[in-house]
Amino acid sequence: MPPLSRWYIKxxxxxxxxxxxxxxxxxxxxxxxxxxxxxxTQMIFGVAYWMFPKYAPDAPRGNNAxxxxxFVLLNVGLLLRVVVEPVRAWRPDLLPGWLLIVAxxxxxxxxxxxxxxxxxxVKEK
Amino acid sequence: xxxxxAWFVRTAxxxxxxxFTVGALLLADKGVPIAPGLWTLxxxxxxxxxxxxxxxxxxxxxxxxxxxxxVRRAPQRSAVTAWLAFALLNGGVLxxxxxxxxxxxxxxxxxxxxxxxxxHLWGRVSPAxxxxx
Numbered sequence: 001m002p003p004l005s006r007w008y009i010k011x012x013x014x015x016x017x018x019x020x021x022x023x024x025x026x027x028x029x030x031x032x033x034x035x036x037x038x039x040x041t042q043m044i045f046g047v048a049y050w051m052f053p054k055y056a057p058d059a060p061r062g063n064n065a066x067x068x069x070x071f072v073l074l075n076v077g078l079l080l081r082v083v084v085e086p087v088r089a090w091r092p093d094l095l096p097g098w099l100l101i102v103a104x105x106x107x108x109x110x111x112x113x114x115x116x117x118x119x120x121x122v123k124e125k
Numbered sequence: 126x127x128x129x130x131a132w133f134v135r136t137a138x139x140x141x142x143x144x145f146t147v148g149a150l151l152l153a154d155k156g157v158p159i160a161p162g163l164w165t166l167x168x169x170x171x172x173x174x175x176x177x178x179x180x181x182x183x184x185x186x187x188x189x190x191x192x193x194x195x196v197r198r199a200p201q202r203s204a205v206t207a208w209l210a211f212a213l214l215n216g217g218v219l220x221x222x223x224x225x226x227x228x229x230x231x232x233x234x235x236x237x238x239x240x241x242x243x244x245h246l247w248g249r250v251s252p253a254x255x256x257x258x
Binding site: 036040041044053081084085088096097098099100101103104105107108110111112114115118119122123124125 | 126127128131134135138139141142144145146148149150152153155156157174175178179182
C-alpha cells in the first residue's frame with residue numbers, strides 16, 4: 001500500500017472515532033461532515049489511490065504532488081470547518097467568518113484534485 | 126475495468142465535483158453571507174454527494190471487483206441490468222436534485238436502480254469456485 005493511502009486510511013479511521021465522540025455532545029453539520037467527508041470520502045480516496053488501474057508504468061498513480069496536496073487540503077479544510085463552525089454558532093465574534101471560506105476553498109480544491117488525478121486512471125478493458 | 130464500471134466511476138467523479146462545489150458555496154455563505162437563495166440547493170448537495178458520488182462509486186467498483194462467473198453464464202442479462210441501474214440511478218439523482226414534484230419520480234427511479242443492481246450482483250456473491258458450478 002503506498003504511503004499516501006496509509007495516511008488517508010489512518011486519517012479516515014481517526015475521523016470515525018472522533019466523529020462518534022463528537023456525536024455524543026452534538027449532532028450538527030460538523031459531526032455529519034466528519035463522518036461523510038472525514039471517514040467515508042477519505043476512505044474512498046485512500047483505497048482508490050491504492051487500487052485503481054495504473055496511470056502509467058513510470059508514474060503508476062499519476063502526479064504525486066497533486067495527490068499529496070489533495071490529502072493536505074481535504075484534512076486542513078475539514079479540520080478548520082469542524083473547529084470554526086461550532087465555535088461561530090456559539091460565539092460568532094470569537095473567530096472570523098472568512099475562516100469558513102478558507103475551509104470551503106480547501107475542501108473544494110481537494111475534491112477537484114482527486115477527480116483530476118483519478119479520471120485518467122479509470123480505464124476500460 | 127468493464128465499460129459500465131468506468132461510466133459509473135467517471136459519473137461519480139462528476140457528481141463529486143458538482144457536490145463539493147455547491148457544498149463549498151454553502152459553507153462559505155455561513156462565514157460571509159453571499160446569497161440567501163443558495164440554501165435552496167442544500168437538498169441537491171446532499172443528494173448529489175450521497176447517491177451520485179458515494180452510492181454510484183460503490184456500485185461501479187462492485188460491478189468491477191466481484192467475481193464474474195455469473196457474468197460469463199449470462200453476459201447479455203448482466204450487461205442490461207448493470208446499464209439499467211446506471212441510467213436509473215443518474216436519472217433519479219437528477220430528478221431529486223430538481224426538487225418539487227420530481228422528487229418522488231427520482232426516488233422511484235433510485236429504487237428501481239437498486240433492484241437492478243441487486244439483480245446484477247446477487248449471483249456474483251458466492252464462495253470461491255461454487256459460482257462456476
